[in-house]
Amino acid sequence: xxxxxxxxxxxxxxxxxxxxxxxxxxxxxxxxxxxxxxxxxxxxxxxxxxxxxxxxxxxxxxxxxxxxxxxxxxxxxxxxxxxxxxxxxxxxxxxxxxxxxxxxxxxxxxxxxxxxxxxxxxxxxxxxxxxxxxxxxxxxxxxxxxxxxxxxxxxxxxxxxxxxxxxxxxxxxxxxxxxxxxxxxxxxxxxxxxxxxxxxxxxxxxxxxxxxxxxxxxxxxxxxxxxxxxxxxxxxxxxxxxxxxxxxxxxxxxxxxxxxxxxxxxxxxxxxxxxxxxxxxxxxxxxxxxxxxxxxxxxxxxxxxxxxxxxxxxxxxxxxxxxxxxxxxxxxxxxxxxxxxxxxxxxxxxxxxxxxxxxxxxxxxxxxxxxxxxxxxxxxxxxxxxxxxxxxxx
Amino acid sequence: xxxxxxxxxxxxxxxxxxxxxxxxxxxxxxxxxxxxxxxxxxxxxxxxxxxxxxxxxxxxxxxxxxxxxxxxxxxxxxxxxxxxxxxxxxxxxxxxxxxxxxxxxxxxxxxxxxxxxxxxxxxxxxxxxxxxxxxxxxxxxxxxxxxxxxxxxxxxxxxxxxxxxxxxxxxxxxxxxx
Ligand SMILES: Cc1ncc(COP(=O)(O)O)c(C=O)c1O
Numbered sequence: 001x002x003x004x005x006x007x008x009x010x011x012x013x014x015x016x017x018x019x020x021x022x023x024x025x026x027x028x029x030x031x032x033x034x035x036x037x038x039x040x041x042x043x044x045x046x047x048x049x050x051x052x053x054x055x056x057x058x059x060x061x062x063x064x065x066x067x068x069x070x071x072x073x074x075x076x077x078x079x080x081x082x083x084x085x086x087x088x089x090x091x092x093x094x095x096x097x098x099x100x101x102x103x104x105x106x107x108x109x110x111x112x113x114x115x116x117x118x119x120x121x122x123x124x125x126x127x128x129x130x131x132x133x134x135x136x137x138x139x140x141x142x143x144x145x146x147x148x149x150x151x152x153x154x155x156x157x158x159x160x161x162x163x164x165x166x167x168x169x170x171x172x173x174x175x176x177x178x179x180x181x182x183x184x185x186x187x188x189x190x191x192x193x194x195x196x197x198x199x200x201x202x203x204x205x206x207x208x209x210x211x212x213x214x215x216x217x218x219x220x221x222x223x224x225x226x227x228x229x230x231x232x233x234x235x236x237x238x239x240x241x242x243x244x245x246x247x248x249x250x251x252x253x254x255x256x257x258x259x260x261x262x263x264x265x266x267x268x269x270x271x272x273x274x275x276x277x278x279x280x281x282x283x284x285x286x287x288x289x290x291x292x293x294x295x296x297x298x299x300x301x302x303x304x305x306x307x308x309x310x311x312x313x314x315x316x317x318x319x320x321x322x323x324x325x326x327x328x329x330x331x332x333x334x335x336x337x338x339x340x341x342x343x344x345x346x347x348x349x350x351x352x353x354x355x356x357x358x359x360x361x362x363x364x365x366x367x368x369x370x371x372x373x374x375x376x377x378x379x380x381x382x383x384x385x386x387x388x389x390x391x392x393x394x
Numbered sequence: 395x396x397x398x399x400x401x402x403x404x405x406x407x408x409x410x411x412x413x414x415x416x417x418x419x420x421x422x423x424x425x426x427x428x429x430x431x432x433x434x435x436x437x438x439x440x441x442x443x444x445x446x447x448x449x450x451x452x453x454x455x456x457x458x459x460x461x462x463x464x465x466x467x468x469x470x471x472x473x474x475x476x477x478x479x480x481x482x483x484x485x486x487x488x489x490x491x492x493x494x495x496x497x498x499x500x501x502x503x504x505x506x507x508x509x510x511x512x513x514x515x516x517x518x519x520x521x522x523x524x525x526x527x528x529x530x531x532x533x534x535x536x537x538x539x540x541x542x543x544x545x546x547x548x549x550x551x552x553x554x555x556x557x558x559x560x561x562x563x564x565x566x567x568x569x570x571x572x
Contacts, residue, residue, distance in 0.1 A: 283451070
């Protein structure tokens with residue numbers, strides 16, 4: 001084990017103690033400094049009072065925004081901190097006044113909750129949900145996005161960068177180029193990308209980007225963020241329901257929006273988790289997202305190779321580009337039972353089922369799959385342990 | 395409470411809400427130094443240079459000093475990292491100019507005291523903008539961010555001290571080696 005890996009594992013006590021955690025796409029293990037930041041603040045709140053504690057550490061709170069910004073190539077002013085990626089995504093959608101017949105252009109692989117929101121907009125507001133064609137190798141075809149944008153007016157393009165139920169990485173930069181050329185607003189769900197794929201929002205040309213802390217970023221549960229571009233801010237994009245943090249009530253019948261992304265925030269939130277999110281961003285920057293992704297990808301490729309060699313195991317990941325999520329159908333077994341079995345061995349994985357990714361799973365003819373998602377702090381030996389356990393099951 | 399960051403309107407202060415005027419001022423000051431750092435850049439005629447990196451969080455500072463007759467005439471810095479580390483070194487670079495070596499060391503000592511929770515240090519006028527960083531002392535993990543530039547300063551001054559000793563032939567070790 002090289003020195004870096006040894007240090008990362010020492011700072012991840014559960015991994016050091018032998019837990020084989022291969023569920024980083026669910027929730028990764030937090031590194032010690034992240035946990036410490038959260039605990040420190042909770043203790044300060046209990047000593048000083050909740051409001052007073054936040055006031056005392058105002059510089060660190062402001063720094064957390066800047067650190068999240070640095071992670072994605074943005075300023076702190078472009079970051080709104082919210083409860084999770086779903087809330088972030090919904091807030092971004094609510095910044096558009098959809099009228100009947102307006103189109104949202106998306107993909108067949110977008111995350112389930114995003115698909116449900118589009119369908120809700122279709123049902124209640126008469127929005128047209130248009131799904132671009134898939135490329136032959138899997139994932140959305142940017143060419144199809146271009147053709148649709150030429151053919152009909154589209155109000156918003158929304159793409160999930162890494163849909164949760166397979167290793168697919170969607171071509172978000174190429175789609176961003178199409179949106180830019182067509183002058184259409186662009187929303188990216190980067191929930192599974194942040195922490196494993198370097199993000200530069202200016203290269204993506206997106207107006208909004210949603211993410212959560214707990215996955216490859218290794219932050220705590222219960223907090224996420226929304227990136228809001230300067231362009232979206234200047235265009236006056238704001239959530240439908242504005243809170244007193246997001247706006248000032250300047251006259252009986254008037255309000256003024258905050259100039260920065262705080263207009264998407266609520267007044268109250270978990271400052272301890274915010275500090276944990278900031279620490280996770282700093283930790284990821286110190287490790288280097290490029291390096292983290294390279295190591296995670298290498299482990300994922302190794303996992304696919306080993307699983308592919310097992311009889312009865314079918315690796316389901318398809319796409320021109322794959323990430324550190326590996327999915328496989330385990331014989332005729334229900335993946336949920338497989339996950340439970342592995343859990344008993346001290347191996348954490350997760351199950352993905354047809355109902356969370358209808359279109360993708362039907363295209364693959366699979367009803368469930370075990371999902372193995374290594375990260376840079378995992379080892380080949382841990383993959384061997386998981387594969388060994390799976391071999392005993394099929 | 396965070397932030398009124400750039401362009402935010404005056405927040406209506408409900409009666410149960412704190413009025414964190416000072417906290418917000420401090421926060422703005424830090425962000426101001428972070429976004430528009432003072433004395434950022436390179437010195438062509440630096441007398442001493444020190445490069446420090448915090449491997450656990452990636453913060454990086456390269457400090458250069460130019461001295462005349464034991465007085466710091468110019469201080470420049472390069473590097474990157476969190477707003478705490480970068481604002482701290484920016485504020486420091488402003489305060490160092492015109493200070494003698496012993497004065498600079500004393501300032502570094504008082505700042506370190508403040509970072510270790512000394513409430514008296516946090517009220518001293520000579521700390522200037524640095525007082526905005528007092529809240530960082532609440533979090534031991536982050537104190538090292540605020541101290542990075544100051545560690546660079548102390549090591550740079552030590553280096554100068556060493557060189558001067560060598561130049562003037564007062565270095566004991568040099569004598570022994572011969
Ligand atoms: C791609 C993707 N988007 C969005 C979400 C939702 O994130 P959250 O649970 O933080 O709202 C998930 C969660 O698994 C996800 O994988």
